[in-house]
Amino acid sequence: MDYVKDIVKKYNNDRAFIISILQDLQEKTGYLKREDMFKLSKILNMPVADIYRIATFFKAFSLTPRGKNIIQICLGTACHVRGGDKVLLEFENKLNIQAGETTTDGNFTLETVNCLGACALGPVVVVNQKYYGNMNTSKVKDILNEYK
Amino acid sequence: MKLTSVQEFDNYAKKIKEEKDFSKTCITICAGTGCQAHGSLDIVNALSEKIKERGLEDKVFIKSTGCHGFCERGPLMVIKPKGIFYEHVKVDMLDTIIEETIINNKIIEDFLYRDPVNKERIALEEEIPFYKKQHRILMKNNGLINPEDINDYIALDGYRGFIKAITQMSPEKVIEEIKLSGLRGRGGGGFPTGVKWESSKIVESEKKYIICNADEGDPGAYMDRSLLEGNPHLIIEGMLIGAFAVGADEGYVYVRHEYPLAVRNLENAIKQAEELGLLGENILGTGFNFKLHISRGGGAFVCGESSALIASIEGKVGEPRAKHIHMSEKGLWGKPTVLNNVETWGNVPFIINNGADWYSKIGTENSKGTKIFSLVGKVNNTGLVEVPMGITLREIIFDIGGGILNNRKFKAVQTGGPSGGCIPESLLDIPVDFDELVKVGSMMGSGGMIVMDERTCMVDVAKYFLNFLKEESCGKCTTCREGIKRMYEILDKITSGKGTEDDLTLLEEIAEVTKEGSLCGLGKTAPNPVLSTLKYFKDEYLMHINEKKCPAGVCKNLTTFTIDQNKCVGCGACKRNCPVEAISGEKKKPHEINPDKCIKCGICYDSCKFDAVKIN
Amino acid sequence: MKIKVTIDNKSIEVERETTILNAANMLGIKIPTLCNHEALSPYASCRLCLVEVKKGNRVEITTSCNYPITREIEVVTNSEKVLKYRRMVIQLLLGRCPDNPALLKLSKEFGIEKPIFEVDEYDDCILCGRCERACREVVGVNAITFSGRGVKRKVEAPFGDYNDLCIACGACAYVCPTGAVQVQFDGENKIIDKWEKITPLVEVENCGQGIMTEAQINYFKEKFNFSPIIKK
DSSP states (O other): OOHHHHHHHHTTTOGGGHHHHHHHHHHHHSSOOHHHHHHHHHHHTOOHHHHHHHHHHSTTOOSSOOOSEEEEEEOOHHHHHTTHHHHHHHHHHHHTOOTTOBOTTSSEEEEEESOOSOGGGOSOEEETTEEEOSOOGGGHHHHHHHTO | OOOOSHHHHHHHHHHHHHHSOTTSEEEEEEOSHHHHHTTHHHHHHHHHHHHHHTTOTTTEEEEEESOOSOGGGOSOEEEETTTEEEOSOOGGGHHHIIIIIIITOOOOGGGBEEOTTTOOEEOBGGGSHHHHTSOOSSSGGGGTOOTTOHHHHHHTTTTHHHHHHHHHOOHHHHHHHHHHHTOBOTTTTOOBHHHHHHHHHTSOOSOOEEEEEEOOOSTTOOHHHHHHHHOHHHHHHHHHHHHHHHTOSEEEEEEOTTOHHHHHHHHHHHHHHHHHTSSBSSGGGSSOOBEEEEEEOOSOGGGGSHHHHHHHHTTSOOOOOOOSSOTTTSOGGGSOEEEEEHHHHHHHHHHHHHOHHHHHTSBOSSSBSEEEEEEEESBSSOEEEEEETTOBHHIIIIIITOSBGGGOOEEEEEESGGGOEEEEGGGTTSBOOHHHHHHTTOOOTTSEEEEEETTSOHHHHHHHHHHHHHHHSOOOSHHHHHHHHHHHHHHHHHHTTOOOHHHHHHHHHHHHHHHHHOSSHHHHHTTHHHHHHHHHOHHHHHIIIIIOOOTTSOSGGGOOEEEOTTTOOOOOHHHHHOTTOOEEOOTTSOOEEOTTTOOOOOHHHHHOSSSOEEEO | OOEEEEETTEEEEEOTTOBHHHHHHHTTOOOOOSSOOTTSOOOOOSOTTEEEEEETTEEEEEESSSOBOOSOEEEESSOHHHHHHHHHHHHHHHTTOTTOHHHHHHHHHTTOOSOOSOOSSOOSOOOOOHHHHIIIIIIOOOOOEEESOGGGOEEEOGGGSOOTTOOOOOHHHHHOSSSSSOEEEOSSEEEEGGGTEEEEEEEBSSSSSSEEEHHHHHHHHHHHOOOOOBOO
16 A cells, blocks of 8 residues: 555656645645655655655644644634634643644644634634634633543 | 537537526525535535425525625525525524425515614615625626536636637737726736736747636635635636637646635536536637646745745745746746736636726726725624725725624724735725725735724734744745844834834834845735834834833733723623633622733623723 | 946946846955855845846845846945845844854944844854755755745754765855854764764775765765775
């Protein structure tokens, strides 16, 4: 089962589609694994340095394993103006991690997103693709309990 | 079944129109990202089941459409052809709707839109002020089309503009028409589209590309998302016309990573167009070839900048390059490239179909046509509004937007995203147009319009945008990378109560160098939010610096919340909502906030209906 | 067909697409640079070489290292404005490494007395990219790269640790303008501290220094068909 080869084949081995390839790869393995990057370099005939550069430049990618539940907090302007930063702070306090980190028990990864386009619901938090709208600090505890 | 001639297409379109009986009852449900987040897909599924159960499939269509725009009231249901508008629809309302409205033709008052001011109920979509005052050209069909069905688009005269261009016009004539229309780029730059196309057309090259910029990075803006999700064929048609005019045979739509539904719907639309013969080789037997690809972004605001976007399509990092040689001459893979925003492409079929004359009658002298804005923030009717250029900010925010949330006072409206500026109340009557907005220190940008009230701190807003750009800067050039960092530090100092007036001088000095010395648009416009808030809200900055107070009650170190013992009636709302149990008090007796426990979140202030909670 | 360019009131005719920096050099006018190097492609990241360009009645501020001259222009390299911007660029860099000798030299040249920005993370590296370009464009092994973005941007080896791509040639140290990358020898090994690279040395007969790394020997063999003779 060479999933790396399969994914690259989907894009005709074209290194121009490296971002899409990495996205599909991360969807498969949860995060970008070091050995897969080296494999990719060989298959695409692309320097590892270039792949690493792209993987660390774009926010979509994680080179470290992520938690079981991914919490995304929208930091778009509309959400910010409605108090989104306070919601982020509350999540950080309750989980004892900063945005971009994963809890030590591997249960939660906290990430920020710059606008999901659901501004009417702001402040918005998404957990595993499920949307929670009209957020405020008092709702954070209950949401976390849903996934404990 | 591939159509191999224009005649075949005409026959096909005629047949589709006859089949799609738009006079039959059709329940449309918005399935844009916003309404989906509210659960609209569950509604579609439940409704389908119930209609089937009652054996009504022949009498009633169900259609899930793209974003209608009135996001505040979602999930939305509009029953065509009458246009009966039901808001905040839930699954448990469906039986009643089927029974009363579908079967018995009765309107259910309680489900209707209710005007927030005069409390009247309005039954028909077209009568609702939010829609009535708009001028919907691009967004019009979002409520009529199922984005997963190319035939819906064709039934509404889709691809007619492309056929007109390719059968009745020459590429030069098409460019002429776009130039005459006065169309200017809708992505933020406002560059005359016809001129841009022409500059690529005149370059001798066997290979040319056109690109659709669907990166839409401005936080708070989601117009392009709704167009791509709801009416992807409109964009495809626009690009077909552009490719024909410029002489390109290949195109890319660069879609932001955060828009999976737009990618899905676009992929599907491209596939259907290819199957029908509207994309690919020898389109409709005209000899014209055009292949369209989708390129996905990886989560980088800077990739909305044209040279960074192109680098990204080439499989490189999104680092902008100096534009001494324009993209229109040497762009993607070194070839002439025309890059336009989603909304710009969306305007093209209408201009070709209806003529430059028709288009140039809408808007102002130098800004023609309509613009879609995402009206968000502290406004009642949050959503997407399409208005003619020249309408005033006041009309958008108050007449269409319904005014400020919770009856608060308007403070400012931010346009242009992180490259733009804040416009104060005194300028609410300026006409919205490219040049007018620049004159007051802001810009049109992609169309994000964030409304702010007295509880928004303008220094905090400037800090917010700098924080955003600090993360999004590619980091290549010193002035942008280090300049934004240092400007942010100064603002952080000010909002923590440690700022001095000297800091403001330094802030302006750094701003000037960042603006002039940076490589790309991100760096060059990064100082705008700071400069515009300094221009109109200097008092607020000085209050943070000299009095160590934040009048909006946002900057925690400079804010205290107290309860006015004379005004408090002891309703307990603040106590109930306080997340850290910092408020004490008995029922019907004045309450008190414990300053040691208080985290300055302001929920008490927002909960109090008696104006008893005071800031500072 | 040559094009006339006037820099600080001195004129010269140059080939099309000559950069302003090169044209200035031809005229003996010195524009300060950090990220530019004659052996590498221009990158325009440091912004030190900013100049004023007059095109018609518009004045543009632009970097001179990568601006191709395609029509007659007038350039000013030392106006009040340009000097003001240059000083701010140096100050912004001093904010990373206030006692770096190369930056201190520049500070003196432009009359900067003391740094105005506080340092939160000292770093001699000013992210000019010369090392990365040398490794990629000249040596061609792509052992190091830029990673991250914005203030988190840095130059490192993929995954932050060493892989076998680096041949420890030291080209990166050779081109580094601030000394952030340095090569040291401890008798047996070649050490490039910044990349945490320690490589054993081999004695070689037909080489000036007499010592090379094994990776360098293989590199010469592969790329130039030239075999350094290892001392027995």
